[in-house]
Amino acid sequence: MRAARSRPLGIVALLSSLLITGVAVPPGPALAAPAPAATAATAPPTLAPTPPMGFNNWNAFGCDVNETLIKETADVIVSAGLADVGYEYVNIDDCWSLRERGPDGRLVPDPVKFPSGISGVADYVHAKGLKLGIYGDAGTATCAGYPGSLGHEEIDAQTWADWGVDYLKYDNCNNQSDGSQADFVRRYTAMRNALDATGRPIVYSICEWGQSQPWTWAADVGDLWRTTGDISDNWASLRSIIAQNAPLAAYAGPGNWNDPDMLEIGNGGMTDTEYRTHLSMWAMMAAPLLIGTDLRTASPETLAILGNRDVIAIDQDRLGVQGAVVSDEAGLMVLDKPLANGDRAIALYNSTDTLATVSVPVRDTGLRRAGAYRLQDVWTGEVSQAKSTISAGVPAHGTVVYRVRPLADPTVVPPAVSVGATVGTLVPGTAGTGTLSTTVTNRGVGALRDLRVTARAPEGWTVTATSSDSRRSLATNASLPTTWTVTVPDGTAAGRYPITVTAGYDWGPRHRAASTTSQLVSVVVTAPGDGRRHLSTIVPVSSSNDEGPVETDQSNGGGSDNDGNLITIGGQVYNRGLGTTAPSEIVYYLGGRCASLVTDVGIDDEATSPVPATFTVYADDTAVASSGPVVSGAAPVTLTADLTGADWLRLVTTGNDPTTNAHTDWAAPTLACGGAGPDDPVLPAERTLFSFESGTEDFTIANPDSGGTMARTTTFHTDGGHGLTVATPVNGNWFGRALAEPLDLTGSTRLRYDVRAEEVGTVGEFAVQVGPDFAWCQGGRWTWTNPNSSRTVTREFSELSCPAGVTLDLTQIRAVWVFLNSGGQIHIDNIRAD
Structure with missing residues (x-):
């Protein structure tokens, strides 16, 4: 029989055990009895004593999953040495089965994708010394519309066990839930019980996106549980997920892990600095490490990040403690994680957009008192010593992780020296000369001698010190501040440019030479180009927001990235705009080239506010347009702001009650620059393919036997006055239209459509047919829209996969299809290319 999953004792059981064994229990407040949970007669070994890798x-x-991909990935995990550092599970996600169960009610692997079946793939993976994972869903259908396991738990669990599966990721789409925590517990416990009954040890990964706070209940059900929505391969997503998962340290431990989702390292959407932060913070948070890139083509840099033994050792430490947040202020976070050998892992994390000095007094960590501490950087391998403060100059979006322990003789180890710097926004030309400020601090035992500071900028720039850049001696915990002028040559393009600051010095009784370097990323801004533009397509110089990030082309739903809906004010829906929560400020550089901004404003319908908010547009420091107090539920207010001659544009929202923060929307803001007229087209140009203003526009169903209906509606629309209501089957269908003549989309880079779900959520996807044979090219990543929510589904043409030998010829688009599945009503509108 399968060993039962080890589960932690509840509070009452723990206190009872202490009383029985004679251990004194200190007096305290009465404790509420926990909900009944399954118990084991003994404490069997857990299936996941360390976070799964x-x-x-x-x-x-x-x-786009198939047998060849899984087998070749297993090969690389072994040949690249990743198995040697702990990566062992090769997990298959959604879309592996047929869309219908077999006559015996069992799930059937797609014979085209998996000609050897899942059992054959499991045999191959096991022969490599690895383990196989599979995907299921606690709903009537998976997120991609394949059969779900709700009501089929026993037969599906046994099927997976019979195939030799070792790991189950159990998702939450199409869940038919009433939204209560009790329902989540019921659905996920049903599969837990079914897995237990098979007698096969299968690691159980609960993937309900943190919706029911699984960290409060799932330790008795699963081995790990998702704490957040899906991760994306961008910095905003990574930063948001870290912010959500880091505070949950108390809920993790051997056999029970907070899961902030899979790794994006190597997929190309972030820098190596950001990817190192990704692995560093997952290790500090004792998170599962599941690679999510194509290992067959992974670069040496990607493999080096994924294979860092020192970082992995922190994640896999047998003590099994998630690092605790010591401090979290102004985008700088410090985590402290005890390790089994007595060391502490200390992470200095900088989520801001510029170099920052991140510090923590040793007394605020769990380190025992000592005269000095040995710091080993787990990324560079460098060793230094600090007296009483652990500190580093941490690059934007970067993380420095030290493995720290007391040090008896600091004279033989170089001192820890932090180099920090700040610089304002830079404008090309002598009129835009900026100020650079640097600070060098000695954190080691013993003084630095002959300290010299240099600053190096890109070729053609000038950087000149205007205060002292050297000092003969710098004592422990003393600092040398220096100011510099920075001039950027005319013609420099807008962007981010490195400035390198180096402190050279001698240390110790032998006056050994050493240096410490930090790299600051400076921001150069230029004015927008000619024309009328959606302001949401222009990158701001800076932004601040009361809750989470400012959202682009959606409302600010909360503290996470990409958590809003389509902007909706007084029932009017917009697919362009900026979602904020008051108080907020967004700053743009105009360079005196822009004439006006026109925008609708209002409080979003998604989160009604009992108090009004005010929207103000500033040209430089002058208020040029204001809404006055705007109340929730009111129609949008249109503001027209004269920006003539202004260098800077600021969009500011303020709430009339500091305890109530309204979701404040800038809807369809349009900026006119360089002599643009009011009738000029708004850039970037969009081409509407289907707007449903004249009916259903001959939309059909790709698989009519699977079901579905369509009707023109006024219920939801973002273009004109009509959209399309679609009734979808539970397993979904493709809705669209074959074209009488080829459609030429040359110059377009992506397809988009707007969707709103009703009581049941839906996935969204694009496919096109191309060429005379109507070859089918489809995107492989499905966009999920929650029940009673809305969003824009976007797919780059580069993301669409065509059959072997078929080229996606944008001059020969013969059909356009969108995929929806919910088993309920879905509304769509404005299918377009841009």
């Missing part, structure tokens, strides 16, 4: 195909491949 392995691979999952979804982040890089979506639905």
Whole structure:
């Protein structure tokens, strides 16, 4: 029989055990009895004593999964040495089965994708010394519309066990839930019980996106549980997920892990600095490490990040403690994680957009008192010593992780020296000369001698010190500040440019030479080009927001990235705009080239506010347009702001009650620059393919036997006055239209459509047919829209996969299809290319 999953004792059981064994229990407040939970007669070994490590195909491949991919990935995990550092699971995600169960009610692997079946793939993976994972869903259908396991738990669990599956990722789409925590517990416990009954040890990964706070209940059900929505391969997503998962340290431990989702390292959407932060913070948070990139083509840099033994050792430490947040202020976070050998892992994390000095007094950590401490940087391997403060100059979006322990003789180890710097926004030309400020601090035992500071900028720039850049001696915990002028030559393009600051010095009784370097990323801004533009397509110089990031082309739903809906004010829906929460400020550089801004404003319908908010547009420091107090539920207010001659544009929202923060929307803001007229087209140009203003526009159903209906509606629309209401089957269908003549989309880079779900959520996807044979090219990554929510589904043409030998010829688009599945009503509108 399968060993039962080890589960932690509840509070009452723990206190009872202490009383029985004679251990004194200190007096305290009365404790509420926990909900009844399954118990074991003995304490059997857990299935996941350390966070699971392995691979999952979804982040890089979506639905494009097949036997060859899984087998070749297993090969690389072994040949590249990743198995040697702990990666062992090779997990298959959604889209592996047929869309219908077999006559015996069992799930059937797609014979085209998996000609050897899942059992054959499991045999191959096991022969490599690895383990195989599979995907299921606690709903009537998976997120991609394949059969779900709700009501089929026993037969599906046994099927997976019979195939030799070792790991189950159990998702939450099409869940038919009433939204209560009790329902989540019921659905996920049903599969837990079914897995237990098989007698096969299968690691159980609960993937309900943190919706029911699984960290409060799932330790008695699963081995790990998702704490957040899906990760994306961009910095905003990574930063948001860290912010959500880091505070949950108290809920993790051996056999029970907070899961902030799979790794994006290597997929190309972030820098190596950001990817190192990704692995560093996952290790500090004792998170599962599931690779999500194509290992067959992974670069040496990607493999080096994924294979860092020192970082992995922190994640896999047998003590099994998630690092605790010591401090979290102004975008700088410090985590402290005890390790089994007595060391502490200390992470200095900088989520801001510029170099920052991140510090923590040793007394605020769990380190025992000592005269000095040995710091080993787990990324560079460098060793230094600090007296009483652990500190580093941390690059924007970067993380420095030290393995720290007391040090008896600091004279033989170089001192820890931090180099920090700040610089304002830079404008090309002598009129835009900026100020650079640097600070060098000695954190080691013993003084630095002959300290010299240099600053190096890109070729053609000038950087000149205007205060002292050297000092003969710098004592422990003393600092040398220096100011510099920075001039950027005319013609420099807008962007981010490095400035390198180096402190050279001698240390110790032998006056050994050493240096410390930090790299600051400076921001150069230029004015927008000619024409009328959606302001949401222009990158701001800076932004601040009361809750989470400012959202682009959606409302600010909360503290996470990409958590809003389509902007909706007084029932009017917009697919362009900026979602904020008051108080907020967004700053743009105009360079005196822009004439006006026209925008609708209002409080979003998604989060009604009992108090009004005010929207103000500033040209430089002058208020040029204001809404006055705007109340929730009111129609949008249109503001027209004269920006003539202004260098800077600021969009500011303020709430009339500091305790109530309204979701304040800038809807369809349009900026006119360089002599643009009011009738000029708004850039970037969009081409509407289907707007449903004249009916259903001959939309049909790709698989009519699977079901579905369509009707023109006024219920939801973002273009004109009509949209399309679609009734979808539970397993979904494709809705669209074959074209009488080829459609030429040359110059377009992506397809988009707007969707709103009703009581049941839906996935969204694009496919096109191309050429005389109507070859089918489809995107493999499905966009999920929650019940009673709305969003824009976007797919780059580069993300669409065509059959072997078929080229996606944009001059020969013969059909356009969108995929929806919910078993309920879905509304769509404005299918377009841009």
